[in-house]
Amino acid sequence: MAVVVVVAALYLGREVLIPITLAVLLSFVLAPLVGLLRRVGLPRTPSVLAAVVLALGVILLLGSLIGMQIAGLAQDLPRYQSTIQQKIDTVQNGVLHRLNHLVGELGHAGAPSPDAAAPGADPNSPAAREAVPVRIEEGPASPLDLAHRILAPVLGPLETTFIVLIVTVFILMQQADLRDRLIRLFGSDDLHRTTVALDDAAARLSKYFLAQLAINASFGVVVCVGLFLIGVPSPILWGILAALLRFIPYVGSLLAAVLPTALAAAVEPGWSMALWTAGLFLATEPVIGQVVEPMVYGHSTGLSPVSVIVAAIFWTWLWGPIGLILATPLTLCLVVLGRHVERLEFLDVILGDRPALTPAENFYQRMLAGDADEAQAQAELLLEDRSLSSYYDEVALKGLQLAANDIQRGVIGPEKLALLRDTAATLVDALSEAEDTDPPAPPKKSAPEERSVAEKALPRRPAPAVVLPPPEARPAPWGGPAPVLCVAGRGPLDEAAAAMLAQLLGKHGLGARTATHDAVSRSHIAAFDLSGVAMVCVSYLELSGSPAQLRYLLRRLRQRLPDAKLLVGLWPSDDPLLSDATMQAALGADYRVTSLAEAVTACLEEARSRGTVAGEPAEAATPG
Numbered sequence: 032m033a034v035v036v037v038v039a040a041l042y043l044g045r046e047v048l049i050p051i052t053l054a055v056l057l058s059f060v061l062a063p064l065v066g067l068l069r070r071v072g073l074p075r076t077p078s079v080l081a082a083v084v085l086a087l088g089v090i091l092l093l094g095s096l097i098g099m100q101i102a103g104l105a106q107d108l109p110r111y112q113s114t115i116q117q118k119i120d121t122v123q124n125g126v127l128h129r130l131n132h133l134v135g136e137l138g139h140a141g142a143p144s145p146d147a148a149a150p151g152a153d154p155n156s157p158a159a160r161e162a163v164p165v166r167i168e169e170g171p172a173s174p175l176d177l178a179h180r181i182l183a184p185v186l187g188p189l190e191t192t193f194i195v196l197i198v199t200v201f202i203l204m205q206q207a208d209l210r211d212r213l214i215r216l217f218g219s220d221d222l223h224r225t226t227v228a229l230d231d232a233a234a235r236l237s238k239y240f241l242a243q244l245a246i247n248a249s250f251g252v253v254v255c256v257g258l259f260l261i262g263v264p265s266p267i268l269w270g271i272l273a274a275l276l277r278f279i280p281y282v283g284s285l286l287a288a289v290l291p292t293a294l295a296a297a298v299e300p301g302w303s304m305a306l307w308t309a310g311l312f313l314a315t316e317p318v319i320g321q322v323v324e325p326m327v328y329g330h331s332t333g334l335s336p337v338s339v340i341v342a343a344i345f346w347t348w349l350w351g352p353i354g355l356i357l358a359t360p361l362t363l364c365l366v367v368l369g370r371h372v373e374r375l376e377f378l379d380v381i382l383g384d385r386p387a388l389t390p391a392e393n394f395y396q397r398m399l400a401g402d403a404d405e406a407q408a409q410a411e412l413l414l415e416d417r418s419l420s421s422y423y424d425e426v427a428l429k430g431l432q433l434a435a436n437d438i439q440r441g442v443i444g445p446e447k448l449a450l451l452r453d454t455a456a457t458l459v460d461a462l463s464e465a466e467d468t469d470p471p472a473p474p475k476k477s478a479p480e481e482r483s484v485a486e487k488a489l490p491r492r493p494a495p496a497v498v499l500p501p502p503e504a505r506p507a508p509w510g511g512p513a514p515v516l517c518v519a520g521r522g523p524l525d526e527a528a529a530a531m532l533a534q535l536l537g538k539h540g541l542g543a544r545t546a547t548h549d550a551v552s553r554s555h556i557a558a559f560d561l562s563g564v565a566m567v568c569v570s571y572l573e574l575s576g577s578p579a580q581l582r583y584l585l586r587r588l589r590q591r592l593p594d595a596k597l598l599v600g601l602w603p604s605d606d607p608l609l610s611d612a613t614m615q616a617a618l619g620a621d622y623r624v625t626s627l628a629e630a631v632t633a634c635l636e637e638a639r640s641r642g643t644v645a646g647e648p649a650e651a652a653t654p655g
Contacts, residue, residue: 045350050191054198056360059237065203079203083196100268111297242327247277250319257311263295278356288312338382394430401450403457418494419467420628423531428602431524435573448523455527467494467538492628497635499540509638511563515543518551520571528570528602535631556587568598568630585619596637598622600630
């Protein structure tokens with residue numbers, strides 16, 4: 032019902048809302064100029080009036096140029112019509128003439144004979160022989176009628192322009208008051224956050240509209256100069272129309288090319304001018320769209336392609352041609368509001384180009400679908416600007432945590448659980464070639480709101496940077512092939528976490544092997560081979576709020592390996608029972624970590640501290 036009411040209000044109130052919307056967008060464009068004049072030293076009122084007068088001057092200048100160009104073009108229309116008629120006749124004398132001849136023969140064969148007159152009609156009657164022509168002529172127009180015909184097409188645009196400028200003046204004058212009212216509506220419970228968000232949104236929208244205006248104006252200038260060199264009449268008119276129509280997404284440039292191309296075909300008897308005109312648009316638009324725009328404000332406006340098309344259809348249906356031009360700016364305003372105002376977040380989800388799911392949720396979704404290839408593709412994309420340990424910590428483990436929560440709630444059956452485990456193991460094996468190093472800094476984005484959720488929400492943890500001495504310089508058992516034992520917890524997905532830790536340790540030169548929880552249970556730990564183990568890392572995704580099982584597991588491991596270091600990894604855990612050093616000591620662990628990077632660093636530090644040669648300090652035995 033709310034949607035129906037809003038759409039009905041937009042449609043029925045379009046005569047009022049269109050000027051207000053144009054005024055709001057114009058205020059975004061003029062706000063930087065007003066700010067510049069304020070910084071120079073002018074008060075607010077003169078600054079606003081100067082900016083609006085400048086905008087009015089530009090509008091009048093463009094209107095005058097368009098009027099003069101149209102007037103000059105109208106004088107040569109008969110000659111252009113003659114050229115077009117000649118080309119049409121040439122085409123008709125070719126293929127179309129033959130087709131018309133064929134159609135004529137077919138029609139003649141099936142036409143009734145002239146003698147087959149309508150029954151009861153007298154062919155010799157005067158009415159049948161001659162028709163009386165009737166012509167209706169209007170009387171001379173009065174001065175009022177002439178004034179109405181001349182002024183009516185002009186008064187509408189002038190009235191709209193006047194309203195737009197007046198509303199723009201008041202918006203710029205009351206900018207702070209309008210901001211406070213929006214804060215009251217959307218976020219009065221968090222004044223600081225809402226104020227910063229609205230100010231940032233307004234500044235970025237102003238920069239975007241100015242950039243788009245400058246780019247489209249440049250496109251119009253290039254088109255104007257190109258058409259002038261080609262010889263197309265009224266190049267200024269087509270340049271202005273090209274700049275305006277380019278505000279229409281995707282099809283604006285094509286629409287701008289239709290009229291000048293048709294005019295070029297009408298000016299010259301041949302086709303070379305028309306081909307050069309079409310080639311000008313086909314060459315200019317890709318350069319502007321694929322080179323200039325990404326350099327100015329990034330590769331994306333923050334809108335999904337589908338939302339741009341749907342918005343263009345929606346606003347055109349509501350407000351006609353002006354709605355088509357305003358579709359992208361209006362949709363962008365809605366997306367920016369959705370990104371900064373919590374109550375309007377649904378607008379960003381529906382219209383924005385950012386992923387609807389976080390990377391961890393995407394990972395979990397790929398696991399549920401059993402699609403290891405898609406999960407690997409997502410991992411490789413994220414690994415372009417982060418280390419493998421950072422990906423495991425911020426995406427894979429959090430995705431496995433989501434799965435563990437669903438398993439605990441009983442919503443995942445045995446078959447789906449087996450699929451999750453197999454897919455996770457396949458992914459870990461597929462990433463065996465990736466290096467756990469920090470990649471070069473990613474290219475700088477032009478605006479934070481253009482960043483994806485993966486880039487904006489995930490911290491980039493640095494990869495472990497501890498350097499180990501060579502294996503032959505480490506004392507036993509640290510110099511062995513697998514001095515670290517990664518033990519999985521009781522959870523069904525803890526084995527995947529243990530496998531990730533073992534893989535990361537191997538990439539840093541420290542051998543590791545994995546063990547299931549059943550292998551170190553009370554009934555099997557006595558028979559389990561623990562030779563060559565210097566450190567044990569126990570991995571848990573979920574403890575169900577009770578650390579008793581973990582405490583007894585560590586006690587068994589301590590009895591079998593009294594000299595080994597014990598590390599407990601909770602991936603991740605905010606359990607208050609396990610958050611302090613007192614509980615860590617009660618568990619009997621030497622280390623407690625909540626990320627794989629911390630676990631790797633702890634193991635490497637322990638190996639380095641033991642890695643002495645002939646009594647030398649560990650630092651002396653470390654390369655470099």
